[in-house]
Each structure stands twice: as structure tokens, then as C-alpha cells.
Amino acid sequence: MNLISDALSWIFAAEQWQGDGGLAALLGQHLLFTVLAVLIAGVIAIPAGWAIGHTGKGREIAVGIAGIARAVPSFGLLILLVLLLGVLHKPEAALLTFVVLAIPSLLAGAYTGFEAIDRKTIDAARAVGMTEWQILFKVEIPLGLALLVGGIRSAVLQVVATVTVAAYVNLGGLGLPIITGLNLRRFDMVLGGALMVAALALVLDLAFATAQKAAVPRGLGARTKKKFHYTDDQITLEREMS
Template sequence: MNLFLDALAWLFSPERLVGSNALPVRIGEHLLYTGISVALAAVIAVPLGYLIGHTGRGREVAVGFSGAARALPSLGLILLLVLLIGVTGMERATAAVIAFVLLAIPSLLAGAYAGIQAIDRTTVDAARAMGMTQWQVLTKVEIPLGLPLLIGGLRSSVLQVVATVTLAGYVNLGGLGYPLLQGLELRRYEQILGASLLVIALALLLEGLLAVAERIAVPRGALAGRATDVRGAPTRRRPAAGTPAPREESISS
């Protein structure tokens, strides 16, 4: 309990708001690396996922790649890319971003093609029967209906990248990993816990925002389809028990 209180005291100390190592600066760096990495991953993964989902081809390759990319050791990948690309500031940043992009692609790729493949085929067939082209089916039917699953993949991708960006501190790139690693070197456990709490809070905030976005992304038609279908409901009222049913009029009359 004392360690937790010490961590809160470290977080809310006025010293955390000034200087080059101020927490707002580190949070900004953390969000910058996360945003750039996820955006680049989306540029690569989302069109490829839509192509796989629309055509139904290459799904096995995509699943295999996603599984292999998720198994990559994050820290080892960053250090390997730094050694291959270079050790200057820009080269280290480029290596780290490439590593984060590779880690962000699998979830986005899976969300993109799974969102399209989860659509009822009768809906797609109906769109084609109305005379829509392949491009119109993709952009006006499949992408809007598959958007919630895509945002679900985006949520997983963002959470993974936010957690992994802390490793940027190992190659002196800042972010919230810098105060965490500095606390490890100095054995300041309140600083370690405080920096960890910031990473957790940032991840929860982004998770909440994307959860709301995923809910909003569900098309109204899809929500309406979940309601009870009243078209097949009987139009006649059933007679109460013991009440004789009304007699049909004779055709001759």
C-alpha cells in the first residue's frame, strides 16, 4: 500500500510536469509512436484484408502470416532492426516503428477480412442481383457491414502497440518506457509503478474510446435486423379458451 501511495506521489509531483523528461512529453511521444505505427499498419493491412475477404483467396496465407507475426519477440525484433538499419536517432526511430508496424498488422488484417467474410452471403447476392458492380458491393455493402469487426481488430492492434512502445526506451527513444527503465536502473520502485500505471491508464482510455467507436460503427440496418420480425406475425387474434371461433361465411352467400 505504501508503494502504491509513493507511486501516486511520484505521478502527481510538480517535478513531473517540467523539463525534457516531463510526463506530458513522454505521453506525447508514446502516443506519437503508437499513432504512426498503427496508421502505417492500417495502410498495409486493411486493403489487403478487404481483398482477401472480398475474393475469398489467400486466407490461409493471411492466417499463417498473422500467427507468425504475433509470435515475434518484440524486444529482439527492435534490437535486430536497430543493428541492421543503424544507431543514429532517426535510424533507431525507423527501426522501432517498423517493429511496431509488424506487430500491429496481424490484428488489423484479421479484422478486415473477418468483417467481410462474416457478412451473410444472401445480403451480398441481393446487392449483386440489384445490379451493383463488384466495387459497389465492396464499398456500399461489405465495408460498412464489416466495419465493427475491423474496429475490433483495431482495438487489439492499438492495445498491443501501446504496451510494446514501452520497449522504445531500451533504444533511448523516449515514451513512457523511459521513466520505467530509468526506475529499474535506479531501483526506484515507486517510479516503476507510476510509469506502469500511466501505460495501463493510457491503454484503458484508448480501449474505451475504440469500444465506443465500435458500437457506433454498427449500421442501423444491422441493429434493426436484430429486432423481432413482425412481418410473419398472425394478423388474426386467437379466440380465448372456451370461445367458439367465428364461422366462415359461405362462398355462395
């Protein structure tokens, strides 16, 4: 308990939030890496996932790519990219590492959202004369949005946790107090940094959980109760008819 109280005292000390190396600056760096990584990964993975879900082609390839990306150790990939790109390009190497980490969840969320749609709904849309683009934007994307938001939620949480390794290559973030505290044997600092990362993850998780619930279409939410479970290997949908 003394260590926890010491860690909390360290976090809430006014001097810890001041200056370029203060917690406010480190928090900003952590969020910047997270946002950029998820945005870049989204530009790559979401259209690809939508194409797979709409056409039904390439799912095996996507699953294989996602599995390979998950199997790559983030810290090892970061060090490898720093060595390949050079020390002058450490931010780019770190960002690329986090993008690779975010892609599997976003890809799975995009195509699984389409696969969860009742095919009778798609057939009905074609029967009334809707074009493939109209089906994509007016039917599939709105109905699959909740699972996509769930994929974004999973990707954000994974990236937030992994951005801590950026401190190993002097790129800041909330991992810096953890690394510095270990070297100085300041365990209050180590625990304080870990608590900051955990608190950030919890806040973001709550925000995306709310967004995911709001993304369920009103009519669909009135007829079905959905539970979404995300694991490292897949995104599954359980539907309980009310």
C-alpha cells in the same frame, strides 16, 4: 499500499510533468509511436484484408503471415533492426517493429468483417446490378466496419503496451520511467510508469469500444446483438439473434 501511494504521488507531482523528459513529453512520444505504427500498418493490412474478404482468396496466406508476425518477439526484433539499420536509425527500427506487431490484428479485423456478412446480402446486391466496387464500398465495408474497428482496437492496445520497449534504445515514451526506475531502484517510479501505460491503454480501449459500438449499422443493430471477442490467435464473432 505505501508503494502505490508513493507511485501516485510521483505521477501527480508537478515537476514530473515539466521539461523535455517530463511525463507530458513522454506521453506525447508514446502516442506518436502508437499512432504512426497503427496508421502505417493500416495502410498495408486493411486493403489486403478487404481484398481477401471480398474475393475469398489468400486467407490461408494471411493467417500464416499473421501467425508468424505474432510469434516474433517484439524486443528481439527491435534490437535486431537497430543492429541492421544502425544506431542512427533507431526511430525507424522501432516504428517498423511496432508496425509488424499491429498488422495481424488489422488484417484479421478487415477480412473477418467481410466474412461475417451473410452471403445472401452479397448475392442480393449482385442481383440488383451493383458492380463489385459498389458492393465493396456500399455493402461490405459498412457492414464489416464494426469488426474492423475491433481489429484497430486490438492493434492499438498491443502497440501501446509494446512501445514501452522503445525506452531500451533511448527513444523515450512511458517506458523510460520504468527502465530508469529499475536502474535507480526507484520502485515508485517503476510503478508510476506502469500505471501511466495502463491508464493510457484503458482510455484508448474505452474510446475504441465506443467507436466499435457506433460502427454497427443502425438497422443491423436493431435486429442482432453482437459480441466481439479478440484473442492473439483470431478474431471470432458470436451472433445472438434477438
